Amino acid sequence: MSVDVLDFQFLQSFLRQRCAIVLGDDKHYLVEARLSPIARDLGLDTAGEVVRTLRARKDVGLEDRVVEAMTTNETSWFRDLQPFEAIRAEVIPEILDRNRPARHLAVWSAAASTGQELYSLALMLDQHFPELAGWRVELVGTDLNSAVLEKARAGRFSGLEINRGLPAALIARYFTREGAHFVVSPEIRSRVRFEKMNLAGPWVGLPKFDLVLLRNVLIYFDAEDKRRILEKALAQLNPGGYLLLGAAESPYGLLRGVTSVSILGTTFYRTEVA
Amino acid sequence: MHALVVDDSRSMRSILGRILKSIGVEVDEAADGADALAQVDAGMVPDVALVDWHMPAMNGVELVAELRQRPELEHMSIMMVTTEGEPEQIGVALEAGANEYLIKPFTADAVVQKLTLLGKWPLGHDTTDQPKAGAQ
Numbered sequence: 001m002s003v004d005v006l007d008f009q010f011l012q013s014f015l016r017q018r019c020a021i022v023l024g025d026d027k028h029y030l031v032e033a034r035l036s037p038i039a040r041d042l043g044l045d046t047a048g049e050v051v052r053t054l055r056a057r058k059d060v061g062l063e064d065r066v067v068e069a070m071t072t073n074e075t076s077w078f079r080d081l082q083p084f085e086a087i088r089a090e091v092i093p094e095i096l097d098r099n100r101p102a103r104h105l106a107v108w109s110a111a112a113s114t115g116q117e118l119y120s121l122a123l124m125l126d127q128h129f130p131e132l133a134g135w136r137v138e139l140v141g142t143d144l145n146s147a148v149l150e151k152a153r154a155g156r157f158s159g160l161e162i163n164r165g166l167p168a169a170l171i172a173r174y175f176t177r178e179g180a181h182f183v184v185s186p187e188i189r190s191r192v193r194f195e196k197m198n199l200a201g202p203w204v205g206l207p208k209f210d211l212v213l214l215r216n217v218l219i220y221f222d223a224e225d226k227r228r229i230l231e232k233a234l235a236q237l238n239p240g241g242y243l244l245l246g247a248a249e250s251p252y253g254l255l256r257g258v259t260s261v262s263i264l265g266t267t268f269y270r271t272e273v274a
Numbered sequence: 275m276h277a278l279v280v281d282d283s284r285s286m287r288s289i290l291g292r293i294l295k296s297i298g299v300e301v302d303e304a305a306d307g308a309d310a311l312a313q314v315d316a317g318m319v320p321d322v323a324l325v326d327w328h329m330p331a332m333n334g335v336e337l338v339a340e341l342r343q344r345p346e347l348e349h350m351s352i353m354m355v356t357t358e359g360e361p362e363q364i365g366v367a368l369e370a371g372a373n374e375y376l377i378k379p380f381t382a383d384a385v386v387q388k389l390t391l392l393g394k395w396p397l398g399h400d401t402t403d404q405p406k407a408g409a410q
Contacts, residue, residue, distance in 0.1 A: 076383075076387060078391075081390055081391070159359055159377040159378075159379070159380075160379065160380070160381060160384070162359075162377060163376055163377055163380050163381070163384035163387075163388070164381075164383065164384050164387055165384075165387040165388075165390075165391065167374070167391055168354075168364050168367075168368055168372070168373075168374050168375035169368060171361055171364050171375065172361045172362070172364040172365040172368060173361075175361050176361060177359060177360050177361060182359075182361070
């Protein structure tokens with residue numbers, strides 16, 4: 001390991017201050033794996049040298065790269081599958097019934113990464129809900145990491161990424177091949193938007209949503225930030241809206257006034273109606 | 275669960291076999307279409323067949339069409355596993371009767387995710403955070 005104890009502690013404190021992310025003491029391997037490519041780019045020998053460069057001088061560009069490298073997450077299409085079944089079979093139909101007078105639907109993928117979650121929803125809506133053609137549909141993805149957002153906006157995915165959970169019928173219907181990449185159709189791309197946002201910072205310019213997906217991201221925050229983020233996510237819901245967390249995550253113990261509903265085996269959260 | 279891996283490359287059969295066995299799937303192999311048809315005609319009814327596209331004599335899509343002629347295999351899922359990755363070709367394979375499609379190279383977790391899509395592997399086995407053990 002090239003990252004020594006002091007480097008690691010510095011990085012923990014840096015990530016905590018910059019983006020409220022908690023880097024566990026057992027994550028040395030992650031630091032090595034994520035920072036080694038930056039070291040190669042910069043002509044440095046090791047991940048440890050990247051951290052020492054960061055310690056030695058203020059370099060906003062390098063700081064951004066380190067934050068991005070440490071927060072980039074693997075993602076897959078229709079991740080865990082079951083929540084998407086629940087969304088398709090019950091959540092969206094219920095929201096459509098409620099919103100039919102206004103003909104407006106808003107969904108937020110709050111840790112959008114390279115966009116697979118939001119595109120999965122966009123593909124599902126196109127495939128199963130033709131009624132939405134005449135609606136104003138806002139599909140918003142946000143992430144802290146500019147590089148992943150750029151990739152998400154481009155809608156370009158490698159074969160390895162396409163393999164991860166995207167049904168073949170959807171590849172055939174919605175994607176074209178450009179060299180080694182698969183590109184989602186311009187029509188689907190035009191229905192989503194991706195914006196940079198730090199969940200631990202101020203939430204600016206977001207509409208109210210009918211469905212918020214905040215999955216597998218809270219693990220990076222400490223209890224107080226988790227609580228604040230959950231509170232704000234619930235406040236960001238339209239009346240009757242749903243919050244979906246990662247399968248192993250729960251707001252209980254952090255927040256009061258939350259109620260849950262189990263739909264086809266997936267738990268969704270919403271604000272308790274007084 | 276029982277899978278039949280049809281690929282003329284021994285190393286690819288071995289890679290897929292290893293991934294499938296690692297999750298408890300029983301695996302048989304066939305080196306080409308004729309071999310696969312001989313095995314199913316001898317009474318084998320796999321839950322899923324993983325079929326390469328480019329094979330000598332009978333290509334994978336032709337094999338898929340042949341397999342779909344056999345009523346006893348009605349409940350068998352077929353996944354193409356191939357370097358052919360044009361969306362149009364995926365459409366051709368689906369049209370012939372394939373249910374899923376995996377593009378080479380692939381990772382072990384992608385195999386499991388596709389089996390989940392086929393309903394052949396239980397939900398909730400999220401492998402996305404696991405190390406990539408699969409073929410490159």
